[in-house]
Amino acid sequence: MLLSAILVALLATISQWWFFAPITRCMTYPLTTGLIVGIFMGHPMLGMLAGANIQLVYLGWINTGGVMPSNTMVAGIFGTALTILAGANPKLAVTFAVPFSLIGLLMVEIYQSINSFWVHRADAELAKGNVKAIRFLNYIPSLIVALVVYGIPAFCLVYFGRGWASSMLKMIPKSLTTALEVVGAIMPALGIAMLLNYLGKKTLVPYFFIGFFLTAYLHLQIMAIAIFAGLLAYLIYINDKDKTNNKVTATPKKKVRRLTLNNRTGEQEEVAKPSTMDMTKAAKSLSPLNYKLRLTKSDLVKTWLWEQSDEAAYNYERLQALGLTNMMIYPIKKLYPKERQAEELKKYMVFFNTEPHMIGPVIHGIALSMEEARANGAKISAEDINGVRTGLMGPAAGIGDTVQQGILFPILASIGATMALDHNYFGPVMFTLVFLLIIYSIGYGMFMYGYKKGKESVISILKSGLLDKVTKAFSIVGLMVVGTMAATRVTIKTPLIWHVGQSTIKLQSLFNQLAPSLIPLLITLLVWWLLRKKINATWIVVGIFVVGILCSYLGVFATI
Template sequence: MFLSAILVALLATMGQWWFFGPVTKCLVYPLTTGTLVGLFMGDPMTGMLAGANIQLIYLGWISAGGTMPSNTIVAGIFGTVMTILSGTDPTMAVTFAIPFSMFGLLLNQVYMTVNAAWIHQADKMLDKGNLRGVRFMNFVPSFCMAFLLYGIPAFLLVVSGSGWAQGLIDSVPESVISALQVVGGIMPALGIAMLLNYLGKKKLIPWFFGGFFLTVYSGLGLTAISIFSAIVAIILYLNGNKEEIKAGVKKVRRLSLNKNVETVELSNSTEGTTKELPEYTRKLSKKTLVKTWLWTTSTESCYNYERLQALGAANLMLTPIRELYDTNEKRVEELKKYMVFYNSEVFTVGPIINGIACSMEEARANGENVSAEDINAVRTGLMGPVAGIGDTIMQGILFPILFGIGCSMALDKSFLGPILSFVVFEALIFGCGYFMFMTGYKQGKSSLLKILKNGTIDRIINSFSIVGLMVVGSMAATRVTINTPLAFSIGEGSTAIQNVLDSLAPGLIPLGITLLVWWMLRKKVNTVWIIVAIFLVGILGYYTGILGYVG
């Protein structure tokens, strides 16, 4: 148990300390951490099932702009540990995870607040000409804080053993356990409704119902629904391209430095648009560019409330600045301009900004008329729009689709679920991030205009949203696992209400609850109150005989 406690403590630490984003980003997700906790504690099946159940309620949680609506790191790891220690059914993992998640919000606030101190220390080290100090302050103090706040509590929880946890569960009446299972059956409706709220443009909402009813009537699994919806989305995307080509006019959405977007008309010709890199005497090598891109993955290792990703941004630019400038004094001078507030998406689309910064830094080192203010103006002007695109694609679309499918496979007791989600997610992050970084470097500011040309990004997001909505609809049909045991006696016979509802349309209760939660979200009801309402409805519904758990 001691070794298990150490491994879980390191897992909890790395879940918060994002020293290598493409990998550690997956440690935010309970499906991944639950499986790893189970592996470390000798019960990978229970860990995977617990993680999948916890994951379902957090599919719609979007963390952007330094905010964390719920601490899924603590929810996944601590909730799974408690499930394994207590020996209870994995469906109970949700009831453990939610209180831990609320506690985790406090831990995150402390972590983000204290980390602000390290960037001031980095400022002092840079003033003294200590470039290595910037990198040291980006990684070491934040690791210590993550270990203190997350690692040690996780270690103590595991090393305490299963006796007290099992005793706690044994002391709870069986009827309460059954009532909490009903709560667990309702809870995925929250995550699904949050995704529906995020993806649900009015003209796309029918795809949600399409996924729902295709599942309840055909019995198709989530993977089949995903393939079918992807084919539909591709067809619609290609047809949209053909229509715009026929129009003969291209519209380019041009980003200005003050974040405004203006539209201009261009001819349909693309001749003469190729941009060649100038021949410089000081030029960044391919090795340096690859290293710089890899450093972008640690941009959030010292995330803090004061300047958010500033220290990480300075850390990644340290590599190209060292190659472009010969003296330590000049390197310090150039690096200081990156020690300012910065925050954007950093894994998929966001690296394009770092690539542009490298391109401008290279031009500046070769005597071009590029000032420090110009570089920061471009970075500041792009970070908002790029974050909007990147967070939408990664957190709002890629993650829910991949991990929704992964949860479905995991709940069918297939380890392929968490493995496939992890592998595909990592491939997309690495592939997209590298491509966008190199595109930004090679084409400079014009690269983002090409991405926005003709509203292509909007069509891509809409296409992905169709897939996401059909997947979400299918999940509402299969993962909101409640029904009604109510029955009315008429003479010597009885009529089950559930049978009557199924004759109208299968899955009406899960659909109704999901839509109700979605309505509450649209009315800006705080998610904490929605969680409380779900607990009350589940418990009261069980004891009054209105609701039952389908398990």
């Protein structure tokens, strides 16, 4: 048990201490960590089932702009560990995980608040010309804080918790255990409804119902729905693209609509231009001809790898600033003499926050291109570089968060969780590997594209409207997959029976004649309606607990 406790504590630590994103990125998802916790504690199947059940609740919980609506890292790791310790039904994992996720919000506040101190220390060290201190400050203090805030509680839970966890489960009456299973069966409706709230534009909502009824009536598996949805989305994308091309050909002088994705909400807004006259002047200075100082392909790859630590010391005050300053140490040393290096790094110690893995890296590629030009004597100031970075920060975040967290993740996680709940270990493994491969392949490409093409080419893509069409296509796939999840993973039914004279009518049979899985659909739509009415998700969680337990005791709801 000591080894298990140490391993789970290490996992909990790196789930928040994001020292290298390709390793730590999926440690925020219960589908991935559930299986790992299960392996560490000697119960891989129970861990995987617990993690998959927990993941269904958090399909639609999107962390944007430094705001975390619920701590899914703590929910997945601590909730799975407690389920294994208690030897509980994996359906109960949700009821264990939700309280932990709320406690986890306090933990992340402590972690990110304390990390703000290292930013000020970094300012002081750069003022003294001490570049080496940035590496230390980005990694070591944040590691210690993550270990104390996350690792030690996880160790104590696993090492000391088996006795009281088993006792706690034995103390719960059978009727309450059954009621909590009903709560667990309803809870995935919240995650599905949150995705509907995020993706569900009026013109796209019908695709949710298509996915739902294809599964409810034809019993198609989620992979079949995903393939069908992907082909349908591709046809719609091609059709939209052809319409746009024909429209542009007919009216070549008409201004192309600009991309209108907001920073971190997915709502529409005008894209900020990175700069005005100063930035135009800077763009003219970016020609690489006659450069004496150059960044090689190897230099770019190394810088991209250092960029994967940009959230190791993530903090409330300047968010990614310390990590990005750490990223720029290598190219700054390559481009500038020693006496200038600390001064040049100071410009990166300003507030910065964007989607860091998939679309955001394009900004860092552009910054490197401008930095290279500046080192070779181009008339580019520190303010010019930060003007571009700040201007592109919002659009890149809006696109990256929408595609990665709002579309790509729920599609892959839905498929992975479904496979996991069918006792297939390939589910979480597939999700983790494919998700990481997609986002970091795109992220690497965007980083290199930003360096090679500079800001003008990136802005032209943002203005073209192409990404609106791509986002629409992905949204169609996401909504159809979510519809499948509503039909299969909100596993609730009614055992009510009506006696009319000599006849007995089972209410569930009546519902099945109207539409299979009608109760799960109605529950999901009700939760979606509450979200659209701006009811806080935490209150909805409380409501599901109360209603689920009450309806179980009254005999209104039961699990399928």
